[in-house]
Amino acid sequence: MISARCNCGAIALSLPGPTNRVAACHCIACQRRTGAPFGVGAFYPADVVSILGTPKEYVRAAESGGKVRFYFCPDCGSTVYWKADNLPAMIGVAVGAIADPDFPAPIKSVFEQSKHAWVEVSGAGVEHLQHGSARKTSD
Known part of the structure; x- marks a missing residue:
């Protein structure tokens, strides 16, 4: 088991281990x-x-037309996890809240149309997408 938590420790998640x-x-x-x-x-x-x-919840419209619900600490303000209406069986956890420098690297880089020019997400097999899951970019 591994954990993710906010900066002050008031919100914590217990996770089964690293995920790819x-x-x-x-x-x-x-x-x-x-x-x-x-x-x-x-x-x-x-x-x-x-x-x-x-946690406190913040809800915003997603590009998919659904909603994304972000959960953050009401004391320190750290976003720890989120849920998307279009993926109800999954929870997204902020990798920074896990705070493990050996945690697996991203396998996808999404919404690259608004990526800062100096940012590069690289590695074997990383999928690069202009949108969340719509089209693959050429490498």
């Missing part, structure tokens, strides 16, 4: 949510994740 379902997202909403040029999420089946604490 890791994506870097360069959409403008993730840039604003993280305060960084991209967000990185690890995705787990919701039924294998235990959540401790009472």
Whole structure:
């Protein structure tokens, strides 16, 4: 088991271990949510994740037309996880909240149309997409 938590520790998740379902997202909403040029999420089946604490929820419209629900600490403000209406069986966990430098690298880099020019997500087999899952870019 591994854990993810907010900066102050009030919100914590218990996860079964590392996952290979890791994506870097360069959409403008993730840039604003993280305060960084991209967000990185690890995705787990919701039924294998235990959540401790009472997060605050922020809901926004997704490009897919559904909603994405972000859960963050009401004390320190750290976003720890999220759920998308179009993937109800999955939970996205902020890789930064896991805080493990050996955690697996992203296998997907999405919304690259708004990627900062100096950012490069590389590695064997990384899928590069202009949108969330719509079209693959040429390498």
